[in-house]
Amino acid sequence: MVPAPVLPVHPATNGVSPPAGEGSSQPPPKSQKNMTKAERRELQERQRAAKAAAKQQTATPNNQPNNKNQSKQNVPPPVVAPPPALNRPRKSGEGTPKPPVTPGAKGPRESRSMSISEPPVLNARSLRIFSHFGLPKPVSAAKGDIHPAILRLALQFSTFKISGANARCIATLTAFKTVIQDYSTPPNNTLSRHLMTYLSPQISHLVAARPMSVTMGNAIRQLKLEISGSDIDLPEQDAKNALCHKIDNYIRDRIIYADQVIEETAGKKIKDGDVILTYARSSVVQKVLLGAFAEGRQFSVVVVDSRPMMEGKKLLSILTSAGIQCTYLLLPALGSIITEVSMVLVGAHSIHSNGGVYSRAGTALVAMMAKQHSVPVVVCCETYKYSDSVQLDSFTKNELAPVGDKFCSFPLVTPRDKLTLENRARLEILNPLYDLTPPSTITAVVTEVGVIPPNSISSIPLALGRL
The missing domain is CATH 3.40.50.10470 (Translation initiation factor eif-2b; domain 2)
Structure with a gap:
C-alpha cells in the first residue's frame, strides 16, 4: 500500500522569502495587469524604499567615519518590505497605506513643496497689510505708442525728481501740450474722438510710474471735457492750438492766480x-x-x-x-x-x-x-x-x-x-x-x-x- 503524499508546511515569514536551500517553492510573480490596486501600490512603495536605501548605501563610502562606533551609527536600518496586501475589502476607518519613511529621504510631496513654495529671503517678513499702498517702482517698458515727453515725465515722477501736487500737475499739462501738438488725426477719424483714445495709454504710463494725484485727475478730467467739446469743423491745427490755449488758461486761473489770491488772503x-x-x-x-x-x-x-x-x-x-x-x-x-x-x-x-x-x-x-x-x-x-x-x-x-x-x-x-x-x-x-x-x-x-x-x-x- 503506497503512503499518501505529505505536503510541506512552511512557517510564516512575514513577507520575507525563506533562505535558499530549504526546498521551498513560491508561486510565480503576478503581472501588474493581474494585480489589484492595493497590490500595485504596495509594489511601488517597495520599489521606492529600495531605491532610497540604494542611494544611502552609495553615499556612505564618500563620507567614511573615523571610528567603528560612528560607522555603526551611520549605517541605515534595514528596510523590510511590508507584506503584500490581501485581496480583502477595506474597513471604513482604514486609510491608504503610507510609504515607509527612510532617514535622509524626502517624500515626493515634501520635496515638491520645498522646491516650489520656498519664498525668497527678502520677502520672509513682508508687510502684506500695506501691500495695497502705491509702491514706488521703476518705469517698465512702454506699452503702446508713448510720446517721448511722457516717457521723460514718467521717469521724473518715479525718481521723485518732480514732487508736489502743483508741480506734478503743471508738468503733466505741459507734457500733454507737446503730445497734442505732435498728434495727427488718422484718416476717417475726428480729433475730438480719436485724441482721447490716443491719450489713454499716455495717462496709463504716468499712472504706472506713480499713482495719480487728485490734482492730476481733476486736470485730466477737464482736458477730456475740452477735447470732447471741440468743434469738429475747425481745421486740425486750429483745434490743437485751441486746446493748448485752454490748458494754459487752466494753469493760469486754477494754479497761478489762485496762489496769488491765497498769498494775499493768508498774508x-x-x-x-x-x-x-x-x-x-x-x-x-x-x-x-x-x-x-x-x-x-x-x-x-x-x-x-x-x-x-x-x-x-x-x-x-x-x-x-x-x-x-x-x-x-x-x-x-x-x-x-x-x-x-x-x-x-x-x-x-x-x-x-x-x-x-x-x-x-x-x-x-x-x-x-x-x-x-x-x-x-x-x-x-x-x-x-x-x-x-x-x-x-x-x-x-x-x-x-x-x-x-x-x-x-x-x-x-x-x-x-x-x-x-x-x-x-x-x-x-x-x-x-x-x-x-x-x-x-x-x-x-x-x-x-x-x-x-x-x-x-x-x-x-x-x-x-x-x-
Missing part, C-alpha cells in the same frame, strides 16, 4: 512779532511767507521737518536767503516749541468733501498738537485740489516714499551707501507719504474763493458755479 493773517510754524514744504505756504515778509511784516518761522523726504531743508534755505529769521527742528521735538507758536500754516495735497485734509505724513500730528495747545491751524489749498470723495483715514489709500535716505543733503563723512537703510532679510522699511488731518483739528481753509471753515468744504463746487 493778512500774519502780524508783526508772530511765530509761524510750518511743516515740510508747501509751494503755497512758501509764497505766503515770502509775500508777507516783502510787505514789511516782521515775524519768525519755525520749520518742522521729518524723514524720509526732508523737504523742510529746501524751504529753510529759501526763507533764510530772503532774510526771514527761521528755526529748524525735527518732528519729535515739536512739543518743546509748540507753546511759543502763534499760528500753524500748512499746505495740502488734496481736500475732501468731509473736510479732511490729505497732506504730507506728519501734518496730522502737527495739527493735533496745535489743537491741544489752542494754536490756530490754517490750511492753504487751491480749489482744484478738491475731491468729492470722503476719506476717513490714510490707510485705505496711500503711497510709499522711496526706501533709503536719497533726499539727505548734509555733508557726509561716511559713504552714503553705508548709512542708507534698505530692506533686508529681517528688516522692512515702511515710509507712508501722506496722512489725513481730521477736520476737527483745522481752524480754517484759505482758498481763492475765500476763507472756508472745514465743515463747509462741500460748498466749494457751489462757489465755483458748478451747481
Whole structure:
C-alpha cells in the first residue's frame, strides 16, 4: 500500500522569502495587469524604499567615519518590505497605506513643496497689510505708442525728481501740450474722438510710474471735457492750438492766480512779532511767507521737518536767503516749541468733501498738537485740489516714499551707501507719504474763493458755479 503524499508546511515569514536551500517553492510573480490596486501600490512603495536605501548605501563610502562606533551609527536600518496586501475589502476607518519613511529621504510631496513654495529671503517678513499702498517702482517698458515727453515725465515722477501736487500737475499739462501738438488725426477719424483714445495709454504710463494725484485727475478730467467739446469743423491745427490755449488758461486761473489770491488772503493773517510754524514744504505756504515778509511784516518761522523726504531743508534755505529769521527742528521735538507758536500754516495735497485734509505724513500730528495747545491751524489749498470723495483715514489709500535716505543733503563723512537703510532679510522699511488731518483739528481753509471753515468744504463746487 503506497503512503499518501505529505505536503510541506512552511512557517510564516512575514513577507520575507525563506533562505535558499530549504526546498521551498513560491508561486510565480503576478503581472501588474493581474494585480489589484492595493497590490500595485504596495509594489511601488517597495520599489521606492529600495531605491532610497540604494542611494544611502552609495553615499556612505564618500563620507567614511573615523571610528567603528560612528560607522555603526551611520549605517541605515534595514528596510523590510511590508507584506503584500490581501485581496480583502477595506474597513471604513482604514486609510491608504503610507510609504515607509527612510532617514535622509524626502517624500515626493515634501520635496515638491520645498522646491516650489520656498519664498525668497527678502520677502520672509513682508508687510502684506500695506501691500495695497502705491509702491514706488521703476518705469517698465512702454506699452503702446508713448510720446517721448511722457516717457521723460514718467521717469521724473518715479525718481521723485518732480514732487508736489502743483508741480506734478503743471508738468503733466505741459507734457500733454507737446503730445497734442505732435498728434495727427488718422484718416476717417475726428480729433475730438480719436485724441482721447490716443491719450489713454499716455495717462496709463504716468499712472504706472506713480499713482495719480487728485490734482492730476481733476486736470485730466477737464482736458477730456475740452477735447470732447471741440468743434469738429475747425481745421486740425486750429483745434490743437485751441486746446493748448485752454490748458494754459487752466494753469493760469486754477494754479497761478489762485496762489496769488491765497498769498494775499493768508498774508493778512500774519502780524508783526508772530511765530509761524510750518511743516515740510508747501509751494503755497512758501509764497505766503515770502509775500508777507516783502510787505514789511516782521515775524519768525519755525520749520518742522521729518524723514524720509526732508523737504523742510529746501524751504529753510529759501526763507533764510530772503532774510526771514527761521528755526529748524525735527518732528519729535515739536512739543518743546509748540507753546511759543502763534499760528500753524500748512499746505495740502488734496481736500475732501468731509473736510479732511490729505497732506504730507506728519501734518496730522502737527495739527493735533496745535489743537491741544489752542494754536490756530490754517490750511492753504487751491480749489482744484478738491475731491468729492470722503476719506476717513490714510490707510485705505496711500503711497510709499522711496526706501533709503536719497533726499539727505548734509555733508557726509561716511559713504552714503553705508548709512542708507534698505530692506533686508529681517528688516522692512515702511515710509507712508501722506496722512489725513481730521477736520476737527483745522481752524480754517484759505482758498481763492475765500476763507472756508472745514465743515463747509462741500460748498466749494457751489462757489465755483458748478451747481
